[in-house]
Amino acid sequence: MSGLIAEHLKKSYPTSSEPLEILRDVSLSLEAGQNVAIVGPSGSGKSTLLAILGSLDLPTSGILQVDGVDPLSLNEKELAAYRADQVGFVFQEHHLLPQCTVLENVLIPFLATRTANAQDVETAKSLLERVGLAERLTHRPAELSGGERQRVALARALVRDPPLLLADEPTGSLDQSTADAIAELLLELQGERQKMLVVVTHSQSLAAKMQRRCQLDLGVLEEVA
Ligand SMILES: Nc1ncnc2c1ncn2[C@@H]1O[C@H](COP(=O)(O)OP(=O)(O)OP(=O)(O)O)[C@@H](O)[C@H]1O
Numbered sequence: 001m002s003g004l005i006a007e008h009l010k011k012s013y014p015t016s017s018e019p020l021e022i023l024r025d026v027s028l029s030l031e032a033g034q035n036v037a038i039v040g041p042s043g044s045g046k047s048t049l050l051a052i053l054g055s056l057d058l059p060t061s062g063i064l065q066v067d068g069v070d071p072l073s074l075n076e077k078e079l080a081a082y083r084a085d086q087v088g089f090v091f092q093e094h095h096l097l098p099q100c101t102v103l104e105n106v107l108i109p110f111l112a113t114r115t116a117n118a119q120d121v122e123t124a125k126s127l128l129e130r131v132g133l134a135e136r137l138t139h140r141p142a143e144l145s146g147g148e149r150q151r152v153a154l155a156r157a158l159v160r161d162p163p164l165l166l167a168d169e170p171t172g173s174l175d176q177s178t179a180d181a182i183a184e185l186l187l188e189l190q191g192e193r194q195k196m197l198v199v200v201t202h203s204q205s206l207a208a209k210m211q212r213r214c215q216l217d218l219g220v221l222e223e224v225a
Pocket residue numbers: 013020022040041042043044045046047048049
């Protein structure tokens with residue numbers, strides 16, 4: 001089945017007394033072309049949920065399926081390949097490699113499973129053109145503005161054409177007008193490529209741009225207006 005299906009996810013951490021329950025019962029489903037914002041108080045588990053949806057972390061229990069694949073059933077090697085193929089990540093900080101050029105940074109997701117080929121380079125170049133950085137291929141991240149670095153991060157997240165995009169405060173380090181431009185670009189890219197997009201954010205203006213908003217509080221996720 002296509003789409004993202006998360007059902008009854010729980011996440012708790014052991015402590016010396018009672019386990020610390022972060023996610024009690026979280027369900028979320030999403031289809032290609034849909035986007036959703038996850039909002040909620042600080043410490044409510046938004047980043048934890050995003051990490052579980054992206055298989056960077058494991059739930060304590062629950063069901064997860066992305067385009068028919070159950071990542072919870074995969075071994076470590078399969079999981080690395082699954083993440084590289086199925087999930088594009090955008091973080092608050094761009095996590096670009098400072099010693100690599102813009103183009104090399106965008107090619108990095110290929111290196112998870114193989115070396116990049118000529119077709120990959122073309123894909124990366126055309127994405128960099130799409131995000132407005134065609135003239136900056138050989139620049140290093142330090143030579144770019146914060147907004148430009150986040151454009152590179154968007155191109156990197158999309159370069160393997162994953163069905164699922166996950167973004168954790170993608171505009172959190174940017175001034176308002178740059179944040180608005182990056183949010184618009186993220187949503188344009190998601191819409192034109194019919195990706196599934198989950199964005200964790202404290203920003204009301206970013207959440208307001210999304211098709212759906214879900215509030216995470218006390219370990220439970222609820223759709224809000
Ligand atoms: N490895 C861990 N062991 C124990 N507790 C953890 C661990 N990782 C996260 N937590 C706790 O889980 C809770 C949720 O953290 P998380 O970062 O997911 O929240 P958040 O909603 O994204 O917060 P913020 O909005 O401030 O970024 C926090 O109380 C945090 O301390």
